[in-house]
Amino acid sequence: MSPLRLLLPALFALAIVAAPSAASAQSFSDGQRGEIETIIKSYLVSHPEVLEEAMAELNKRQAAAEDEKHQASVAQNSNAIFNSPRNVTLGNKNGDVTFVEFFDYNCGYCKRAMSDMLDLMKSDPKLKVVLKEFPVLSEGSVEAARVAVAVRMQDPGGSKYLDFHQKLLGGRGPADKARALAAAKDAGLDVARIEKDMTSPEVRATIEENFKLAEAMGMNGTPSYVIGKQVVVGAIGLDGLKEKIGLARCGKATC
Known part of the structure; x- marks a missing residue:
């Protein structure tokens, strides 16, 4: 998953504030979607550090998930691994x-x-x-x-x-x-x-x-x-x- 995927909910919320006529994501017209994409692009260009923060958070979550998976596997196979x-x-x-x-x-x-x-x-x-x-x-x-x-x-x-x-x-x-x-x-x-x-x-x-x-x-x-x-x-x-x-x-x- 790309860092941008983590940002979309917040950025869409920001875009909706800028486009109050849109009641929901399902009701966006092609024009409104284009505006949202422009807002997202502008935000990321102005705040590129957000991508670094998102990537760091993504890596942290992936590492934690991998650790949990490993610990479960070790527990399930402990006798064969150690003894x-x-x-x-x-x-x-x-x-x-x-x-x-x-x-x-x-x-x-x-x-x-x-x-x-x-x-x-x-x-x-x-x-x-x-x-x-x-x-x-x-x-x-x-x-x-x-x-x-x-x-x-x-x-x-x-x-x-x-x-x-x-x-x-x-x-x-x-x-x-x-x-x-x-x-x-x-x-x-x-x-x-x-x-x-x-x-x-x-x-x-x-x-x-x-x-x-x-x-x-x-x-x-x-x-x-x-x-x-x-x-x-x-x-x-x-x-x-x-x-x-x-x-x-x-x-x-x-x-």
Whole structure:
């Protein structure tokens, strides 16, 4: 909706004052409508700041509506988001705030966001971190995600998964099956078992679950996050993430 659409009721009221012979909007003649349009145009030219005010109000309302939609979606899917047995869970597993990241191994922003996640884990001992594979960029991303799920199946505690995750996401070049298996080998995992597990129903179910959750919350890119009740789409940097964690923890950017 354009900002002008928000202004029309007030501006038509103003125009009606200037054209008292018109009893209602339905009774306006073509000539009267032309006069009203002239009044509106003249008003906007004389007061262009009104458009800025209308746009600011529109953005505010849209953001509030989006926040409400996100919170409802998080509430409806909370168990799968925060406590799914298919999650990779790191940090403080009993933490007071859960930080969920949806990522793609071929996402350049995810590579940079990984250091933010690691910094948060080091600096915030009360933070629970959940990683969810969300391979949206390429077939190589899907292959890498399938290896990652097989790694999680082999390493439910997450220590080797984190090593694998850093090696693959932090490596150079596009991620695919070959690079993912090489990273798993470097992390000390059983590659033969991974190749076997990659064909299991659990791998498909995990990726499908993550895609369904992302769709339900309107996530259309990576990285995307759920932090408390908040949904965040896109890389917002370490300070932005800390602010979201603070809001989830105590209702303020800094607790």
